[in-house]
Amino acid sequence: MVVVMKERASEAEIDAVIARLIDLGMDVHRSSGATRTVLGVVGAQKVDPQLVAILDGVHEVLRITEPYKRASRSFKPTDTVVSVGDVRIGGDEVVVMSGPCSAETEDQVMATAAAVKHAGAKILRGGAFKPRSSPYSFQGLGEPGLQMLRRAADVHGLALVAEVMDAAQIELVGRYSDIYQVGARNMQNYTLLRELGHTRKPVLLKRGIAATIEEWLLSAEYILAGGNPDVILCERGIRTFETATRNTFDVSAIPVVKKLSHLPIVADPSHGAGRRDMVAAMARAAVAAGADGLMIEVHVDPDHALSDGAQSMYPEQFEQVMRELRIIAPAIGRTICVAPSPATKHR
Ligand code: PEP
Ligand code: MN
Numbered sequence: 001m002v003v004v005m006k007e008r009a010s011e012a013e014i015d016a017v018i019a020r021l022i023d024l025g026m027d028v029h030r031s032s033g034a035t036r037t038v039l040g041v042v043g044a045q046k047v048d049p050q051l052v053a054i055l056d057g058v059h060e061v062l063r064i065t066e067p068y069k070r071a072s073r074s075f076k077p078t079d080t081v082v083s084v085g086d087v088r089i090g091g092d093e094v095v096v097m098s099g100p101c102s103a104e105t106e107d108q109v110m111a112t113a114a115a116v117k118h119a120g121a122k123i124l125r126g127g128a129f130k131p132r133s134s135p136y137s138f139q140g141l142g143e144p145g146l147q148m149l150r151r152a153a154d155v156h157g158l159a160l161v162a163e164v165m166d167a168a169q170i171e172l173v174g175r176y177s178d179i180y181q182v183g184a185r186n187m188q189n190y191t192l193l194r195e196l197g198h199t200r201k202p203v204l205l206k207r208g209i210a211a212t213i214e215e216w217l218l219s220a221e222y223i224l225a226g227g228n229p230d231v232i233l234c235e236r237g238i239r240t241f242e243t244a245t246r247n248t249f250d251v252s253a254i255p256v257v258k259k260l261s262h263l264p265i266v267a268d269p270s271h272g273a274g275r276r277d278m279v280a281a282m283a284r285a286a287v288a289a290g291a292d293g294l295m296i297e298v299h300v301d302p303d304h305a306l307s308d309g310a311q312s313m314y315p316e317q318f319e320q321v322m323r324e325l326r327i328i329a330p331a332i333g334r335t336i337c338v339a340p341s342p343a344t345k346h347r
Contacts, residue, residue, distance in 0.1 A: 001041045002038060002039070002061070002064060003017060003038070003039040003041060003058060003062075004036060004058075004059045004060050004061075005037040005039070005059055006036075006058065006059045007036055007059075009036075009037060009056075009057030009059075010057065014030075014039075014057060016055065016056065017039065017052070017055050017057065018030065018039065020055060021039070024043075024045060025043055025044070025045040026041045026042065026045060026047060029041075036059070046067075049061040049063055066214070067214065067218060068217045068220070070221055070224035070225060071217045071218075071220045071221045071231070071260075071263060072262075073259065073260060076262045079262055079264070080229065080231075081264070082202045082230045082231075082232050084159045084179060085178070087122045089264045089292055090263075090264030090292045092333070092335055093334065093337070094287055094291065094292065094293055094335070094336040094337070095123065095292065095337065096116075096120060096123070096296065096322070096336070097121060097122070097123035097161055097266070097294070097295045098119075098124070098125060098295070098297070098298050098318065099113060099116055099125040099126040099149075099297070099298060100112050100125075100126050100305065101297050101305065101308035101312060102126065102130055102140055102141070102145070102306055102307045102308075103128050103140070103141055103145035103146070103149050104305070104306050105148075106148050106151075108299070108300060109151075110148075110151070110152045110155065112299060112300050112315075113155070113156045113158060114152075114156055115298060115315035115319075116158075116318065118315075119318050120322045120326075120336070120337035121158065121296075122158065122337055123159045123160065123161055123178075124153045124158040124159070125161050125181075125295055126145070126149045126162060127163045127307075128143070128144075128145030128146045128149065128162055128173075129142065129162075129165045129169060130307055131163070131185045137307065143172060146162060146172070146175075146176035147176065149162055149176065149177075150176040153178075159178040160178050160179070161179035161204055162176065163181040163182070163183050164177075164196075166189075166192060167191050170195055174201055178202070179201060179202045179204050180202070180203045181203075181206070182203060182204065183206055184208050184209050185208070187206060187215075188208060188211070188215070188219060190219075190222055193205075193219055193226075194226055195226075197223045197224070197226015197228045198226050198227065199228055200228065202230035202231070203228065203230065204232045204233075204266070205219060205231055205233055205234065206236045206268070207235050207236055207238065209237075209239045210238060213253055213257060213260065217233075217260060217261055220263060231263050232263065232265070233261070233263050233264065233265040234265070234266050234267070234268055234295060235250055235251075235254060235257075235267050235268065235272070235286075236249075236267075236268035236271040236295075237250065237268070237271055237274075238250050245272075245273050245274055245275065245278065246272075246275070246311065247273075248272075249267075249269060249273055249285075250272075251286060251289050252289075254267065254286060254290050254291050255290060264292040264293065265291060265292055266291055266294060267283070267286035267289075267291040268294070268296070269283045269285075269286060269294065269296065270295070270296055270308070270312070270313075271308075271311065276310065276314070279297075279311060279313055279317075280317065280321040283296060283321050283325065284324055287325050287328050288328055288332065296313060296321075297311055297313065298312060298314075299312035302314060
């Protein structure tokens with residue numbers, strides 16, 4: 001870190017700051033200019049910048065390294081590619097994960113899986129444990145929902161991502177799902193993150209509704225520090241003052257994360273926009289901005305969906321956006337889910 005002293009800081013104040021930093025185990029390099037003294041501080045210890053900022057004579061403290069380590073690109077310069085079966089997230093191919101917000105019935109899950117597979121998705125998404133704002137809303141089917149999702153994924157040759165809401169559900173969800181989803185509301189559930197660090201399945205970590213990118217990467221750090229290297233970040237929109245959309249989809253988070261971290265980042269334009277008529281535009285923007293994948297909610301009958309119907313696409317809309325994405329992806333040197341095989345035609 002760099003400690004900038006006040007213009008009128010006294011020698012005694014400067015000496016006291018240096019002594020404190022040395023006491024904290026740091027090496028201090030002093031440069032005294034015509035009006036100010038600046039202290040360059042290096043060392044293996046982590047020092048809380050706020051502890052230094054309140055010392056007498058200090059003008060400001062500037063951090064020069066990120067507070068996270070394993071998630072940072074300086075720690076690992078090459079892109080992390082997360083493999084799930086033969087699907088690779090973070091490579092040249094933009095991977096699409098799609099399906100209903102919630103598993104509702106056997107037929108709904110199976111038909112939606114068929115539709116998204118036909119359009120080119122590689123991973124089925126769907127929730128059996130739902131983090132709903134209201135305790136009176138549909139909370140998910142639990143294990144029977146996971147069974148429906150697994151069966152549909154297997155029938156259609158898709159991998160599966162499903163949400164885990166609590167550390168106590170890890171074993172159960174892991175029996176059915178290939179990827180654990182940590183929802184936005186749980187991004188700072190550190191007990192859950194720590195436990196997922198001890199698992200060997202990839203974790204899709206959604207950005208919290210009011211989380212900074214730094215906080216999000218620190219949450220990823222919990223999983224990485226526990227020994228699980230397979231973290232996929234997911235931008236799903238943040239809460240701002242704007243009310244025209246459900247959330248404000250932060251496209252800029254994609255290049256920011258790419259710069260700061262080696263972890264793959266996928267975008268969820270469904271929760272980002274909250275309206276199905278705006279999902280395609282946000283999906284196109286996300287791919288153009290460099291997202292490694294997309295998570296899109298699709299439902300065969302969204303008007304009767306038990307959760308997130310308004311933002312769930314009709315299968316035809318999803319097919320249309322996939323066609324558009326197949327034009328956009330090559331323009332930035334990427335591929336996107338290869339064309340469907342005739343054998344998996346949607347009923
Ligand atoms: C979901 O994916 O259905 C979901 C609940 O997402 P989020 O955690 O981003 O709100
Ligand atoms: Mn949803």
